[in-house]
Amino acid sequence: MTVTSIAAFAAASAADAPPPAPVLMSTLPTGAGADVHVYRDSDGSLSSECTGCGEYAWTLRISRGFAQEHAATCLRRPRPLAA
Incomplete structure (x- = not known):
């Protein structure tokens, strides 16, 4: 008979879960x-995304x-939303 603790099961499940948005x-x-x-990312870093030019920036050193x-x-206008 195999016994798995709830804590071990929760830790294994958390490892399979995607990171928070x-x-x-x-x-x-x-x-x-x-x-x-x-955005504030799950690791505490910041990222940014421009709806005009589409630039996405992420680094541990990015700031507001x-x-x-x-x-x-x-100077790029907003891109149309995908249908």
Whole structure:
């Protein structure tokens, strides 16, 4: 007979689970009407994505200032949503 503790089962299940989705922290408008979305990722780092040019940025050193700079300089209009 094999006995598995609930803690061991939960740990094994957690290892198979996908990481939590990034949390939207803020949205910064660009001059052309697009947005730069700033996310807090599951590892605590920040990432950003521009709805105009499509730039996605992630690094352990990204900051809100990086996203603000991109929002100030991106001149691409918002891309149409996929149908």
